[in-house]
Amino acid sequence: MDTNNRKKATIVTLCLLLVFSLFAVVPKAEAATVKLKVTANALNVRNAPTTSKSRVLFSIKKNTVVTKLAKKGSWYKVKYKNQTGWASATYLKVVKQTLQPLSNTTKVILSKTNDLNIRKSNTTSSKIVGKMQKGESATYKAKKGDWVQISKGSITGWVNAAYVTVSTKPSMTAAAANYYFAVTANSLSVRAEPYADSKLLTYVKKNESLLISRIASNGWIEVTYKTGKKGWVLSKYGKQQKKEPITNSVTIVVPEQTTYYYITEPTGLTMRNSYSVNAKSLGQTIPFETKVQILKQASNGWIYVKYNDVEGWINGSTYYGFASIENISYTSSIPSKTSYFVMKADTLNIRSLPSTVAPTLGKASKGNYFKILRISSNNWVQVQYNSKQKGWISANTSSSTITTKKPTTSVSNPLKGSLTGLKIVVDAGHGKQDSGAVGNGVYEKTLNLYAAQAVRDAIQSVGGTVSMTRNSDNEFLTLDQRSFYAAKVGANAFISVHHNSGPAAASGYESYYTSSAKVSSYNFAKIINDEITKAIKDEYPNYNIRKANNSALKDKSLQVTRVNSVVSILLELGFVSNKDDVKLVNTDDFRETVAEGVVNGLLIYFGRNK
Incomplete structure (x- = not known):
């Protein structure tokens, strides 16, 4: 073989080796997907790995997770949604993939009671080495008769089987980015661990949208229910959705007809700059028994009103008052002489305001009498309904009478007997x-x-x-x-x-x-x-x-x-x-x-x- 032929053969061989080596590394590159998290408040993604000769394609917000495609010097080529480009590696941090599937055969126990004793051995006379509270979990190790051996932190001991439940520990997988759990139940329990008997942390309401962290194989989902707080909910009581669903937003509407809100909260209601108890106070309290017109309504129960030339939001819950299209207007005055309202027959409702559209607080029956506090222009009387609450009763029926002489009957039917000394x-x-x-x-x-x-x-x-x-x-x-x-x-x-x-x-x-x-x-x-x-x-x-x-x-x-x-x-x-x-x-x-x-x-x- 002459020199030229040998050179050609060598070149061909080197090319083949290069091709084979390229094919050899492809599977390795595809085997692991590296995730990067943005650490800057806003990170520009460019069409080339340089700031001087490139243009900005789009920006990504802080804490957004992107996929690494390649690296060149101090730049990463990244993919976000369906877009790709180059971003500075200085503002990207590798996300560690720490979640590992757990063994399906691992068992846990959950305490059904508070202060459950963990004992050194399986007998009630054995030394107490620790305690468990209701809903707390521990690793199941063995069972002997009526006792279960458990491991909890540095403690290994025995608990009475009657006071625990045994569950299979589920495997866990990380949730996809930007997936939310939209609650469909009216009220849903959030628990400390993915078990029905686990400690109850709180409740979430219908239409709340909760960021998903992990998914358990037994039908439970880990969510963030409050800033920095995580817990578990049952997946069957909600829907998993990409991006935060619209149902999480509060809808604002204007009433179709003139509607009033009557405040029955004795301490009044504080006006705020938004529809939340955490919103800033406007320094204005609307007093008890005040009527305000509802200008706007929020889907979370708050209402927008005007009082004393101040406009703002108050909690429109039925716990603090009531809404009605009826315009209840009245004046009232204190009786010139001490007077009493006496029930002669039947039963009358005691209401929060002098109107039949106002909520009922209780009832007045035959034989009851009350000292009159005020008389309204529409002939209702205000009375001390109980030791803490006042109410209004209509004096427009033949079931009652008003007298200045204190009756001898009692306000209510007395209970017979005495608990004196107890x-x-x-x-x-x-x-x-x-x-x-x-x-x-x-x-x-x-x-x-x-x-x-x-x-x-x-x-x-x-x-x-x-x-x-x-x-x-x-x-x-x-x-x-x-x-x-x-x-x-x-x-x-x-x-x-x-x-x-x-x-x-x-x-x-x-x-x-x-x-x-x-x-x-x-x-x-x-x-x-x-x-x-x-x-x-x-x-x-x-x-x-x-x-x-x-x-x-x-x-x-x-x-x-x-x-x-x-x-x-x-x-x-x-x-x-x-x-x-x-x-x-x-x-x-x-x-x-x-x-x-x-x-x-x-x-x-x-x-x-x-």
């Missing part, structure tokens, strides 16, 4: 930083306090002494402190007041005692429950009583009833997640009905119903 603890559940359940414009903690105060007033009206675990929203006791409060104050009984939450259709009253408690409370709880049930059915025959085995009283291991030193009961008066329940339980009339049932039950149990 001390009762009334526990208003949750409080302060712990709102409890949230739904339909109300916080459970607020409903609990109002209902507990009604129970307190009713007990005191028959001579009983009441110790409240809290008297305002500025106080809070832990479950431990509530559990031992009765012993601390030397009480004879303990009543915890709560309101429930669940699916939108869930409704009604129920109560709980604990059969395994230190003190047997069944007889006490049954009597209290039965009397509350009777009182509710008498006044509200259509209200749901959530019965199991023909009783609304159920056995459940709750800390405040399980470790209490006295007879105890926990009441669930209604569901904040149910619109109709909230309308009823958020009235003084309903609270006083429940309070009457409580007092009747106490009189019967302690033998004072004579």
Whole structure:
């Protein structure tokens, strides 16, 4: 072979080797996709890897994730959506792919109760090495008889199997970028871990849009429900959508006809510069009983109004007032002489304003009388409906009369008997930083306090002494402190007041005692429950009583009833997640009905119903 031929052969061989080597690296380049996150507030993407001889194609916002296609010097070629270009590597950070699928065979346990003891060995006499709270999880290791061995952090020990649930730990995958979960349920639980028995963190409402972080193989989705806060929701109660859905935005509309909002909140309502409780105050409060015209309405319940030449937003919830196309106008004056409104027959509604379109606060029946506070120009009288609330009753019927002589009849039918010498603890559940359940414009903690105060007033009206675990929203006791409060104050009984939450259709009253408690409370709880049930059915025959085995009283291991030193009961008066329940339980009339049932039950149990 001559020299020229050898040169040609060598060149061909080198070319073939180069081609083969190029094909060899292609799979490696395609095997891993590198993601980059933008660290600048706005990053320009150019048509070439230089700032001097290129033009800007588009810009990307901070924290946006793009795909790396290539690198040249201090520049990355990136892909964002369907666009590609060059961006400075100085403002791009490699995103670490840290999520790894978990073994489908790994099991976890979740505690069904608070202060569950973790013991060194599988016996009740063994040393306690730790505790678990309700909804907390740990790794399942083994089971022996009625005991489960678990691992939690640095602790390995045993827990009683009766107080835990065992679940298979799901595998996890990272969610695609910019995917959101649009809530379709009226109220959806957010939990600390992807299990139904995990700790409840909060509730989210219908149409809320939540950024998705991870997806679990058991049907749960990790979402961001508040800035910096993540939790898990069930995927079947929402839709996964690319980009944030339009349903997350608040829609503003102008009423089709003139509509007024009448404020019934005694402290008035603060005007703000936007439709949120977190919006800036405008320094103007609209007083109690004021009428304002609704200029605009937001889909989240806030309304735009004008008062004292100031325009702004107020919370238009039915909890703080009511809307009506009726223009209620009246003047009122204080009677020149002390006068009384006496019911001679039938029943009349007590309303928040002197009009039949105003919401009902309660009822006045035959034999009731009230001192008149004001008389309106349309012949209604304002009375002190209860110790905390005023209301209006129509004087335009033959069912009543007005007199300057104080009647001898009582305002309400007196309860027979006395609780003098007995001390009762009334526990208003949750409080302060712990709102409890949230739904339909109300916080459970607020409903609990109002209902507990009604129970307190009713007990005191028959001579009983009441110790409240809290008297305002500025106080809070832990479950431990509530559990031992009765012993601390030397009480004879303990009543915890709560309101429930669940699916939108869930409704009604129920109560709980604990059969395994230190003190047997069944007889006490049954009597209290039965009397509350009777009182509710008498006044509200259509209200749901959530019965199991023909009783609304159920056995459940709750800390405040399980470790209490006295007879105890926990009441669930209604569901904040149910619109109709909230309308009823958020009235003084309903609270006083429940309070009457409580007092009747106490009189019967302690033998004072004579």
